[in-house]
Amino acid sequence: MNEKMNRLEFLKSLGxxxxxxxxxxxxxxxxxxxxxxxxxxxLPPGTGGNANELILDLNDSNYSKLNTTGSYVIVSGIxxxxxxxxxxxxxxxxxxxEGKRKVTFRSGEFYCSEHGAKFDTNGKGLNSAGKKGxxxxxxxxTGTSLKVTLG
Numbered sequence: 001m002n003e004k005m006n007r008l009e010f011l012k013s014l015g016x017x018x019x020x021x022x023x024x025x026x027x028x029x030x031x032x033x034x035x036x037x038x039x040x041x042x043l044p045p046g047t048g049g050n051a052n053e054l055i056l057d058l059n060d061s062n063y064s065k066l067n068t069t070g071s072y073v074i075v076s077g078i079x080x081x082x083x084x085x086x087x088x089x090x091x092x093x094x095x096x097x098e099g100k101r102k103v104t105f106r107s108g109e110f111y112c113s114e115h116g117a118k119f120d121t122n123g124k125g126l127n128s129a130g131k132k133g134x135x136x137x138x139x140x141x142t143g144t145s146l147k148v149t150l151g
Contacts, residue, residue, distance in 0.1 A: 052151035054078065058144045066146065072105035078137060080148060081105035081121070088139040089121040090148045096125075096132035103134065110134060 054075055056063040065071040066088070072081035080090045093103045095112035102114040109126065110119040117130035125131040140147045 052149065054080075054148040054150065056080070056146045056148070058146060063146070070105075070108070074104075075148075077101065078148060078150070079103050079105055079110060080139070080146070081110070083108070083121050086141075088141065088146060090137040090139050091119065091123050091134040092137075095130075096134055097129045 056066065056073075056075065058064060058066050063073055063075075065073055066080065066082045069082050069084055072079055074080075074093055077093045078090050079093050080088060083089050089105075089110075091103065091110055093101050095101075095103050095114060095117050097112060097115055097117045100112065100114040102112045103110050103117075103119075104113065105111070109121065110123070111117070112129070115129045116127070118126040119130050119134045120126055123134035123136040125133050138149045140149075
């Protein structure tokens, strides 16, 4: 049998669970593996790229909203918004206020519907609920391909 297994599956096969699995997995993440894990199987179809980037084809109907300034999409927990005719912004969907996955984009800013936290397009908090800011990701448009760098 020539079946490949990723690092997490291997650790689970050893019987590790809960906190011990998390601790060992995090410590082992810095080690190299003997298989290529660069392609992230959790990325939605049409995103291309690898575990460190998303590549969105703006001609794909799933991402065509990004052709309109002020619109956004959510891909793999990242909120990606078109903020002008030439610029995009990408932030985590997880709000820094209480860790809820409720961040969207509206009226030119990122907004958490849970408690009203507001953030500018650079992730900086605009009110007391948003004072911790948001993790941001660099974007780069080439033709109709938008790259969001995650790592």
